[in-house]
Amino acid sequence: MNSQPSYLPIMFMGCTSDAGKSLVTALICRYLANTGLNVAPFKAQNMSNNAAVTREGGEIGRAQYLQALAANQIATIEMNPVLLKPHSDIGAQVIVNGEVSHQLNAIDWHQRKAILWPAVTASVERLQSKHQCLVIEGAGSPAEVNLRKSDIVNMELALHVDASVYLIADIDRGGAYAHLLGTWMCLSKQEQARVKGYVLNKFRGEQALLEDANHWILEKTGIPIVAVVPWTKHQLPEEDNFFHRNQWQAGATNIALVVYPYASNLDEFDPLIYQSGVNVVPMREWQDLSQYDAVILPGSKHVAESCKHLLSTGLDKAIIDAAHTGVRVLGICGGLQILGDKVLDPQHIEGEQFSGLSLLPITTEYDSNKVTIQRKVDWAGEQLNCYEIHHGKTQCTENLAPFVEVNNGWQHGQVQSSYLHDLFTNKSFRQHWLEGLGWRGQCEDWQDVIDKELDRLCEQLAEPLKQICEHAKLN
Incomplete structure (x- = not known):
């Protein structure tokens, strides 16, 4: 007591x-x-x-x-x-x-x-x-x-x-x-x-x-x-609202964040949103993405419906075209699954199976078990604090390079994917990823930012x- x-x-x-x-x-x-x-x-x-x-x-x-x-x-x-x-x-x-x-x-x-x-x-x-x-x-x-x-x-x-x-x-x-x-x-x-x-x-x-x-x-x-x-x-962080209304800005590192229905855990991108010299633009409808430095597909509570939104708005084609022209495309969790060839759903977790954007040769199969775990991941001599929260297991059908962690993320050219959430709250990863887009600056520790x-x-x-x-x- x-x-x-x-x-x-x-x-x-x-x-x-x-x-x-x-x-x-x-x-x-x-x-x-x-x-x-x-x-x-x-x-x-x-x-x-x-x-x-x-x-x-x-x-x-x-x-x-x-x-x-x-x-x-x-x-x-x-x-x-x-x-x-x-x-x-x-x-x-x-x-x-x-x-x-x-x-x-x-x-x-x-x-x-x-x-x-x-x-x-x-x-x-x-x-x-x-x-x-x-x-x-x-x-x-x-x-x-x-x-x-x-x-x-x-x-x-x-x-x-x-x-x-x-x-x-x-x-x-x-x-x-x-x-x-x-x-x-x-x-x-x-x-x-x-x-x-x-x-x-x-x-x-x-x-x-x-x-x-x-x-x-x-x-x-x-x-x-x-x-x-x-x-x-x-x-x-704003729990339920995403008020950022930025537009593409000349001279900034511009990142399109795809905000499809049931997008989840958007606050993990706050370290990018508030980073000096970085401009994160929420993307809900079709737009030419070729002028952006990167496109991010976040997690989703209903991946099938989120993918349907991409198809109905034409964002699917915009993302594929951007990837083919060399724009970096990153999928996190549900975004990873959307970047793949297909998602199988034999137990009807979301009610249906569907095809993804086929930007990565990966296939996901849902099951009733849900992964929810905090992770400490060794990466480039650093330890990243992350977490996983998802249904399904993903298999890669070709010999692709891992992204961040073997068998938990893949990359092919400028297309990257990971099941790890909170990557960008880690200073070293954010610094490395942004510098790869041509950004120049010095990142701060995000937990210190929140605490202050x-x-x-x-x-x-x-x-x-x-x-x-x-x-x-x-x-």
């Missing part, structure tokens, strides 16, 4: 998705950790195709992985016991305690709570036994009354752990006070009692202009605005973070 003084959990819920819960949770974790508190993040259920692999080989959301780093903790499956990975408009792979649950995939949504809730409560109780305080993130909005009976991530959890709840509204979008009032009104009396304060996020302007509205919401609900978080540019960015944001936003923690009596 943890013998240090303990505090009630603090929990952040949003009036809408993308209100800023994940970022505020990460920054509160770092702020409290910097005060010496033994703190850990928790999110009962996440929905995202951006997954990280923990040391024990389980999957959790990338946001909780970042929050663990912010809290100076090693990420564990307990921090996100349920992960939903969408693979269609109505379907998602269910990950429980880090592993795929084939049983739950076949059960109606509202019937899953009986199985998932014990996993959630067991995880949160284990974390509470090891840490002084939990910083908990909700999901979506607690005002989704259609999901109330199956709730395991918002108010049901807050009531279970006696959390102090803070509702976050994105004021940059407009309608923040209406969102706060409407969310509060959708809650039961018991749930309303758990809400201790409101947080206005992404604010631009003079805070004095908010005073009348702050008094209004206090009169309506009896709950105060405890902090206003200014809109702040940052380089931390967390501290910078905590310093820049010290006042609102302090206001939240003081109001929650976490001091």
Whole structure:
């Protein structure tokens, strides 16, 4: 048992998705950790195709992985016991305690709570036994009354752990006070009692202009605005959104990142996106790629659908033409499979077999076993920290040169492929790969960049973070 003084959990819920819960949770974790508190993040259920692999080989959301780093903790499956990975408009792979649950995939949504809730409560109780305080993130909005009976991530959890709840509204979008009032009104009396304060996020302007509205919401609900978080540019990973809208730039090293449906783990390319002199352009529709220095095909939660998108938009031909004209093409995980001749699916993991772009003589066969493992890979006298997360085994039908690791990646001319995620977070690999494109510069260690960015944001936003923690009596 943890013998240090303990505090009630603090929990952040949003009036809408993308209100800023994940970022505020990460920054509160770092702020409290910097005060010496033994703190850990928790999110009962996440929905995202951006997954990280923990040391024990389980999957959790990338946001909780970042929050663990912010809290100076090693990420564990307990921090996100349920992960939903969408693979269609109505379907998602269910990950429980880090592993795929084939049983739950076949059960109606509202019937899953009986199985998932014990996993959630067991995880949160284990974390509470090891840490002084939990910083908990909700999901979506607690005002989704259609999901109330199956709730395991918002108010049901807050009531279970006696959390102090803070509702976050994105004021940059407009309608923040209406969102706060409407969310509060959708809650039961018991749930309303758990809400201790409101947080206005992404604010631009003079805070004095908010005073009348702050008094209004206090009169309506009896709950105060405890902090206003200014809109702040940052380089931390975005879990579900890919906002980069760059276009080809003269004088830069231009990289086309193919963002097909169900593209996953896009934050692993942040080290390229934020690298000086490098311009990463998201590519969703056909474009002439011959002017680019490289094209990257990322991972995918539904490789067959991603490949269909390439065919329907003409991006398949653009990628093939680019490769034939000497543009470097790199496929990571699902992207590797797309670069091959075909993908066989005898167990109907994705429902069908399909042909790839035939830029590499490789064939993949899916099976029910899913590889999820952290890796330390020896490469060019260095050790790369990577991870794998994929279905299927791939065989090369010709004698190709390996790429990074034998039998786990192949290259032929300027076409490269690997099952290893997070290659570019490794400074030495990123330096080598970019220099091969003609880029000149000096790469930084990406983990140091993230760590410094967390501290910078905590310093820049010290006042609102302090206001939240003081109001929650976490001091």
